[in-house]
Amino acid sequence: MATTSPPTPDYVMGLMRGVIDPELGSDIVELGMAKGATVTDDGWIRLQIDLTTSGCPLRAQIQKDIRARLTSLPGVTRVTIDWGELTQDERSEAMAKARFNVSQNAPDTSIPSTTKVVMVASGKGGVGKSSITTNLAAALAEQGYAVGVMDADIWGFSVPRMLGVDGELVSKDGKIQPLVREIGTGRLEVVSMGFLVDQENSALMWRGLMLNRAVQHFCQDVAWPSDLDYLLIDMPPGTGDVQMGLAKMLPRAEMLIVTTPALNAQKVAARVADMGAKNYLRIVGVIENMSEFVAPDGSRHSLFGEGGGQQLADDIGAPLLGQVPIEPAVSVNGDQGDPAALGETP
Structure with missing residues (x-):
């Protein structure tokens, strides 16, 4: 009676291209995790699989997928998986490949393809990121542009x-309708979690998955108008779930980093820039906020140090686009819903 020949090592590795790392979203061969296979004449397949970490919580799922693809093959009598761990360089290369693949396969959104999307980000809270976002949006609208503003700072919406x-946000024809404010010959189209809570001081006790779902709605289920020139996204501070989720959903977006002259703000802002770069987002530049206080007599006082914005720009290879001094009218007007960029302040 004729016996069935076992598969070749090349055939086995080809099947491994169907095994997807659940976290990285790419196959284990492309990621360099499947190092190779040997097959004996009696049908014993032995695989070397190196994971991103030795304690990878998804190991059981990957193992189940591998065995499901191999154990039922004709001529296979046994499957052994030798587990290892990628080196630091291999892990970095695998992450880079995964991020690039995500950037090339972004989900569909309702944001027009002609809209310039700018994520306004910071490493820590309290640097004036929302103030920069709202004043920039108002200034663009005053020049006649249609400007969308997405308040993605879910916990700290302002x-x-x-x-x-x-x-309140309402739905029409299955799409969330942004709230509109006319400014000069332009307009603002705004969505925020603040429009969905009863009171501005209500706390949102949400965690990662719910937060990502909220910003996904803002990207996919909002009726952003077809003539939208700009979409400014007020990002949460740091590099958490919301930031990474938006980077994956909007790979053509650009990132504007807001920092202060203080060294600690500059250091954490560098991490945000690194997150953006690793997700293939273009870092358009740096804004140094609260750069100095100009007294009525014209004297200048660097209350929070000096040089943080320029140092950050130099470190990440992006231009320093501007330095915004401490201006009381920015805070006062912001509290009144009248961005200082629309007034006669310096």
Whole structure:
């Protein structure tokens, strides 16, 4: 009676291209995790699989997928998996490949393809990121542009108050309708979690998956108008789930980093820039906020240190686009919903 020949090592490795790392979203061969296979004449397949970490919680799932693809093959009598761990360089290369693949296969959104999307980000809270976002949006609208503002700072939403936009988000034809404020010959189209809570001081007790779902709705289920020139996204501070989720959903977006002259703000802002670069986002530049205080007599005082913005720009290879001094009208006008960029302040 004829016996069935076992598969070749090349055939086995080809099957491994169907095994997807659940976290990275790419196959284990492309990621360099499947190092090779040997097959004996009596059908014993032996695989070397190196994971990103030795304690990878998804190891059982990967193992189950591998065995499901191999154990039922004709001529296979046994499957052995030798587990290892990628080196630091291999792990970095695998992550880079995974991020690039994600950037090339972004999900569909309702944001027009002609819209310039800018993520306004910071490493830590309290540097004036939302103030920069709202004043930049208002200034662009005053010049006649249609400007969308997405308040993705889910926990610390402040955009509605700072732009003087109030109301509730409603749905029409299955799409969330942004709230609109006309400014000069332009307009603002705003969405925020602040429009979905009863009171501005209500706390949102949400965790990663719910947060990602909220910003996914803002990207996919909002009726962003077809003539939208800009979409400014007020990002949460840091490099958490929301930031990484948006980077994956909007790979063509650009990132504007806001920092202060203080060294500690500059250091954490560098991590945000690194997150953006690793997700293939273009870092358009750095804004140094609260750069100095100019007294009525014209004297200048660097209350938070000097040089943090320029140092960050040099470190990440992006231009320093501007330095914004401490201006009381920015805070006062923001509290009143009247961005200082629309007034006669310096």
